[in-house]
Amino acid sequence: MTNGLIDFVLVSVALLAIGIYGLSVKRNAIRMLFAVEMIVNSANLNLVAFARFIPNSQGQTLALFSIAVAASEVAVGLALVIVAYRMYKNIDIADFRSLKG
Amino acid sequence: MVDSIFLSLSVLTIGSAIAALEIRSLIYGSIALMITLSGIAGFFLLLDAPFVAMFQLSVYVGSIAVLILFTVMLVRRELIFNKIEDPRRRYAGIGLMLIIMLGIGTIIIGSGLKSVETDAPSVDYKKIGEDFLTYYSPALIVMALILTSSVIGALALARREDVTSDQRTD
Numbered sequence: 001m002t003n004g005l006i007d008f009v010l011v012s013v014a015l016l017a018i019g020i021y022g023l024s025v026k027r028n029a030i031r032m033l034f035a036v037e038m039i040v041n042s043a044n045l046n047l048v049a050f051a052r053f054i055p056n057s058q059g060q061t062l063a064l065f066s067i068a069v070a071a072s073e074v075a076v077g078l079a080l081v082i083v084a085y086r087m088y089k090n091i092d093i094a095d096f097r098s099l100k101g
Numbered sequence: 102m103v104d105s106i107f108l109s110l111s112v113l114t115i116g117s118a119i120a121a122l123e124i125r126s127l128i129y130g131s132i133a134l135m136i137t138l139s140g141i142a143g144f145f146l147l148l149d150a151p152f153v154a155m156f157q158l159s160v161y162v163g164s165i166a167v168l169i170l171f172t173v174m175l176v177r178r179e180l181i182f183n184k185i186e187d188p189r190r191r192y193a194g195i196g197l198m199l200i201i202m203l204g205i206g207t208i209i210i211g212s213g214l215k216s217v218e219t220d221a222p223s224v225d226y227k228k229i230g231e232d233f234l235t236y237y238s239p240a241l242i243v244m245a246l247i248l249t250s251s252v253i254g255a256l257a258l259a260r261r262e263d264v265t266s267d268q269r270t271d
Contacts, residue, residue, distance in 0.1 A: 025194035072251030
């Protein structure tokens with residue numbers, strides 16, 4: 001391997017910081033979901049990178065579980081966005097403050 | 102030392118991650134997110150984890166990105182291009198991002214991770230299959246239940262209650 005562990009970890013930190021920026025600044029619900037995806041992906045990258053350099057197989061197994069959980073989370077999150085859009089005719093987070101029908 | 106493939110992959114991944122959040126149209130944003138997720142799959146290939154890379158491609162790029170695209174298309178057109186944000190909040194967010202990047206980055210560079218190199222052979226993907234079917238098999242079953250319940254939950258949430266079957270015109 002020509003690339004060390006630290007390179008992958010630094011890329012993952014950069015992705016995590018961009019995701020936190022998106023979560024804290026954006027008010028669009030779908031863009032916030034994008035940011036959550038970036039954070040989950042940076043965690044997966046860390047898992048696989050450490051599993052490669054230890055080396056063992058359990059990090060990859062955990063990354064597979066994490067990808068599956070993230071997929072189900074996005075499905076439910078997008079359904080919630082659609083429901084909220086139907087109620088408020090908007091996807092701005094500031095409008096969702098009182099989530100009552 | 103890093104090689105050129107790693108450098109170009111990281112520039113692609115991080116650049117399109119920024120584009121996914123900052124580009125004006127949500128449709129182009131979701132395509133940029135797709136490129137980010139493919140870049141992560143490329144990192145998995147560099148890390149000798151082809152099984153995880155293919156899983157990432159099929160789950161994220163294949164299904165989640167398409168799901169996001171369809172949801173974006175269900176939203177009204179002016180909301181796709183809508184971009185209301187507080188400029189002060191934006192500067193604070195950029196500051197937070199730089200603090201996290203520089204802070205955790207210096208901690209990591211100063212730590213002992215720099216010297217970690219390996220010449221060990223990579224893990225065979227057959228080992229992952231064995232793990233799934235022996236030690237992690239209860240977790241695999243729970244995962245199947247979670248996926249099923251999330252699909253049922255998403256369907257139940259997104260169902261329209263105001264349209265009954267006799268109101269349909271077709």
